[in-house]
Amino acid sequence: MPEAKSKVSPSRAARFAVFLFQRVVQAIPVLILVAIGVFGLLELAEGDAVDAYLAGIGAGDAGLAAELRDRYGLGDGLGSRFLTYSTRLVQFDLGYSIAFSRDVSTVILERLPNTLLMMISAILLSASIGVILGGIAAMRKGGPLDAGITFGALILNATPGFWLGLLGIILFAVKLRWLPIGGLSTLDADYGPVRATLDVARHLVLPVFTLALTYLALYVRLMRGAMIEVGESGWVLAARARGVPERQVVLRHIGRPALLPVVTMIGLQSGTLLGGSVVIETVFSIPGLGALAFEAVSQRDLQLLAGILLAGTLLVVFVNIIVDLAYGLLDPRVRLGAGEIA
Amino acid sequence: MTYLPKEFLRGLPAVFMASALISTPVFAQDTPVSGGTLVVANDTEPRNLNPAIVASNGVFYISSKIVEPLAEMDYDTGLRPLLAESWEASDDGLSFTLNLREGVTWSDGAPFTSADVAFSAMQVWKEKQNIGRQIFRNLDAVETPDDTTAILRFSEPTPGQLIENALPAVTAVLPAHLLEGENLDETSYNAAPVGTGPFVFAEHKPGELYRLTRNENYWQNGQPYLDQIVYRVLPDPGAKAAALETGDIHVTAFSAVPLTDMARLDAIEGVSVIPGGYEGITYNITLDFNHRREELGNPLVRQAIAHAIDQDFLVDVVFLGYATPATGPVPPTAEDFYTDDTAKYPFDTARAEELLDEAGYPRGADGTRFSLRLRPAPWFQQTRDTGDYVRQALAAVGIEVEIVTADPGGHIAAVYTDHDYDLAIGSPVWRNDPAISTTILYQGGLDAGVPFANQWGYDSPEMNDIIAQGISTLDTAARTEVYKDFQRLAQEDLPIVFLTHFTFITVARDEVRNVANNPRWATSGWADTWIAADQ
Numbered sequence: 001m002p003e004a005k006s007k008v009s010p011s012r013a014a015r016f017a018v019f020l021f022q023r024v025v026q027a028i029p030v031l032i033l034v035a036i037g038v039f040g041l042l043e044l045a046e047g048d049a050v051d052a053y054l055a056g057i058g059a060g061d062a063g064l065a066a067e068l069r070d071r072y073g074l075g076d077g078l079g080s081r082f083l084t085y086s087t088r089l090v091q092f093d094l095g096y097s098i099a100f101s102r103d104v105s106t107v108i109l110e111r112l113p114n115t116l117l118m119m120i121s122a123i124l125l126s127a128s129i130g131v132i133l134g135g136i137a138a139m140r141k142g143g144p145l146d147a148g149i150t151f152g153a154l155i156l157n158a159t160p161g162f163w164l165g166l167l168g169i170i171l172f173a174v175k176l177r178w179l180p181i182g183g184l185s186t187l188d189a190d191y192g193p194v195r196a197t198l199d200v201a202r203h204l205v206l207p208v209f210t211l212a213l214t215y216l217a218l219y220v221r222l223m224r225g226a227m228i229e230v231g232e233s234g235w236v237l238a239a240r241a242r243g244v245p246e247r248q249v250v251l252r253h254i255g256r257p258a259l260l261p262v263v264t265m266i267g268l269q270s271g272t273l274l275g276g277s278v279v280i281e282t283v284f285s286i287p288g289l290g291a292l293a294f295e296a297v298s299q300r301d302l303q304l305l306a307g308i309l310l311a312g313t314l315l316v317v318f319v320n321i322i323v324d325l326a327y328g329l330l331d332p333r334v335r336l337g338a339g340e341i342a
Numbered sequence: 343m344t345y346l347p348k349e350f351l352r353g354l355p356a357v358f359m360a361s362a363l364i365s366t367p368v369f370a371q372d373t374p375v376s377g378g379t380l381v382v383a384n385d386t387e388p389r390n391l392n393p394a395i396v397a398s399n400g401v402f403y404i405s406s407k408i409v410e411p412l413a414e415m416d417y418d419t420g421l422r423p424l425l426a427e428s429w430e431a432s433d434d435g436l437s438f439t440l441n442l443r444e445g446v447t448w449s450d451g452a453p454f455t456s457a458d459v460a461f462s463a464m465q466v467w468k469e470k471q472n473i474g475r476q477i478f479r480n481l482d483a484v485e486t487p488d489d490t491t492a493i494l495r496f497s498e499p500t501p502g503q504l505i506e507n508a509l510p511a512v513t514a515v516l517p518a519h520l521l522e523g524e525n526l527d528e529t530s531y532n533a534a535p536v537g538t539g540p541f542v543f544a545e546h547k548p549g550e551l552y553r554l555t556r557n558e559n560y561w562q563n564g565q566p567y568l569d570q571i572v573y574r575v576l577p578d579p580g581a582k583a584a585a586l587e588t589g590d591i592h593v594t595a596f597s598a599v600p601l602t603d604m605a606r607l608d609a610i611e612g613v614s615v616i617p618g619g620y621e622g623i624t625y626n627i628t629l630d631f632n633h634r635r636e637e638l639g640n641p642l643v644r645q646a647i648a649h650a651i652d653q654d655f656l657v658d659v660v661f662l663g664y665a666t667p668a669t670g671p672v673p674p675t676a677e678d679f680y681t682d683d684t685a686k687y688p689f690d691t692a693r694a695e696e697l698l699d700e701a702g703y704p705r706g707a708d709g710t711r712f713s714l715r716l717r718p719a720p721w722f723q724q725t726r727d728t729g730d731y732v733r734q735a736l737a738a739v740g741i742e743v744e745i746v747t748a749d750p751g752g753h754i755a756a757v758y759t760d761h762d763y764d765l766a767i768g769s770p771v772w773r774n775d776p777a778i779s780t781t782i783l784y785q786g787g788l789d790a791g792v793p794f795a796n797q798w799g800y801d802s803p804e805m806n807d808i809i810a811q812g813i814s815t816l817d818t819a820a821r822t823e824v825y826k827d828f829q830r831l832a833q834e835d836l837p838i839v840f841l842t843h844f845t846f847i848t849v850a851r852d853e854v855r856n857v858a859n860n861p862r863w864a865t866s867g868w869a870d871t872w873i874a875a876d877q
């Protein structure tokens with residue numbers, strides 16, 4: 001609903017504040033649903049945190065199990081446990097992780113940077129390569145280059161990530177010895193800040209490329225489809241009729257609006273950011289949030305799982321705000337304002 | 343290269359295997375050199391690293407290098423003294439005297455004394471430890487007449503043999519001066535233990551590594567040889583194998599590399615597959631029956647199922663030869679206790695079908711006699727694979743099996759608390775004495791919720807009586823005989839079937855020396871492990 005309702009046009013900053021506020025308010029019901037869902041699902045799972053722990057230590061007796069349940073607060077009834085859990089969440093108290101014997105916030109913050117670094121690099125890399133290849137494919141629609149790109153991207157998409165990762169390890173780490181096998185830094189290396197950064201970058205090459213290649217097909221297909229569609233719109237015809245150089249038509253009149261679905265997809269994929277990739281994290285021994293969430297579930301660690309999901313929800317809200325801002329930059333028709341972008 | 347060909351190993355009891363291994367002359371003439379960092383693969387990060395509270399192999403793997411027990415297992419002498427130089431049980435079984443080593447200090451410099459043993463025994467092993475709570479149930483007091491003597495006083499006669507056999511796994515000694523008055527469940531000690539052992543806890547980078555450094559005050563002169571041990575968290579088996587190949591890691595223990603990769607790794611120059619050093623922590627594969635299910639309460643059906651399973655096939659296909667068929671609940675590596683004079687159920691499908699007919703469960707019109715739900719323990723590839731094999735094997739005799747899977751927590755609750763299963767594949771551990779973790783698989787009258795124990799619904803007065811005799815017979819020879827009866831009755835009643843015994847496999851780079859040189863190698867102190875400079 002364009003500007004009809006505005007009597008006095010509020011300042012940009014005020015409009016932005018309202019927009020942010022709305023976004024945060026919208027996230028609240030989501031958070032509540034997620035919190036209840038987490039509790040309910042873990043409650044439905046067979047076995048509790050003590051069972052998971054006893055499975056790990058391989059021996060125990062009934063007295064030990066009872067003592068542990070008491071200590072972990074699992075001896076109380078369902079209602080009172082839910083009350084404790086929800087009170088804590090409302091106070092933003094993430095609590096204590098029983099599986100790691102540390103505060104949940106500590107455990108999450110230890111891993112958050114690794115996951116963000118890996119996933120943001122992978123998604124951006126994947127989107128950039130995807131946009132370029134998708135663009136080329138669209139311009140050569142029906143040609144052998146188009147077929148090659150589409151086919152290659154689909155093959156990569158159908159390849160399991162762990163297999164691609166292991167192939168990468170065997171080729172680049174074991175045979176060629178160009179890249180490290182896993183982890184995030186060289187063991188016992190005493191590097192200055194520059195070399196240390198390069199060292200981390202070197203460790204990230206294989207996992208980031210593995211992830212990026214598995215996502216690639218998505219962006220290639222999106223960009224190709226969008227460019228073909230936009231290429232048929234009236235303004236492209238008009239631009240060509242005005243004699244705008246073809247290069248500019250492709251980049252500005254077709255390419256720029258065609259980026260919209262790509263940006264939308266980046267926003268959607270941000271949901272997987274925090275989930276990380278359990279498989280890639282495992283193969284490359286990267287301590288990330290994906291493996292952490294998996295551990296939280298298998299250890300029935302309610303507080304930890306809730307903390308991870310809470311962090312994830314906040315991140316998704318945040319990324320989507322950025323995505324909305326990006327729409328405005330890409331498509332001049334989109335204006336940021338309260339109620340306009342829902 | 344391998345120390346011995348696999349076929350040769352399979353034919354021999356593991357005892358001979360073990361002695362053959364240590365007398366292998368390949369490295370014998372080498373003199374140990376000090377220095378170097380040993381990097382080993384690790385996949386779990388235990389929440390509590392205190393081995394006196396959590397007696398489990400995952401914890402020992404790391405913390406046995408920091409906190410020492412009173413004695414360690416040894417291929418030649420049975421037990422090698424560590425913090426205790428000698429020990430003796432009284433004739434009445436009411437006391438067990440420990441003569442402690444002199445001149446030992448904690449890594450913080452404080453002297454180690456009998457007060458530490460008294461504190462550990464009374465407040466930790468007896469009160470807190472997952473295994474010690476049973477063994478030291480009747481421990482009344484620990485007297486400390488002087489700094490190097492500790493006398494354990496029991497309220498009921500307790501066999502010296504049992505305490506002796508339990509020394510390596512359950513007697514990690516904690517520093518009283520750091521822990522007395524602390525809340526043992528919450529103390530920061532559990533994340534960074536201090537001990538008398540050859541190494542000192544240095545750091546834990548969650549998700550990445552643990553680092554232990556040399557204890558300069560270690561009581562054994564000249565040891566340890568290594569400067570550091572780094573446990574690198576490498577969860578993926580394929581990545582572990584690759585890291586061994588590149589030399590990023592030196593050792594993987596506990597069969598962390600898939601068995602199917604062993605031959606390939608063995609062929610790599612500089613990497614060896616070493617199938618020894620775990621005899622003191624032998625794992626077993628069992629087929630557990632829920633006797634509450636009418637068919638399985640019938641001994642004929644259980645015998646039939648045992649006959650339907652080809653143990654040799656399991657050994658060859660699931661374990662690729664790295665296991666031995668079981669004849670009962672005690673592995674043959676436990677020479678003292680083992681007897682093969684037990685009822686056997688050789689692979690014979692015709693006999694199985696005969697027994698099932700006799701039990702009153704003929705094949706129906708569709709060829710099926712009845713259906714069962716099988717829960718394989720989810721923690722080892724081998725337990726899951728055994729489940730798949732049992733399903734096929736029982737289908738051949740007309741029993742339909744549906745596999746039900748859960749994660750470890752779910753499996754424990756379903757089998758040991760809710761009894762929501764018909765068949766289960768278990769992997770109980772042999773811990774050096776039947777009374778530690780084996781007889782509990784046959785003990786009647788346990789509460790629901792006791793894990794890794796008899797939750798099968800089997801309760802035999804005769805069996806309960808034998809088990810009671812085992813923990814009260816003081817004479818070692820007589821006690822050993824009691825456990826031979828135990829094995830015979832276990833195989834006769836067949837409440838569960840022991841299918842195979844397996845020990846884990848270490849894969850190590852050849853420059854690492856003194857690997858697998860005791861029966862609990864991976865969970866021992868590694869004071870004598872060293873790295874050869876040129877390879």
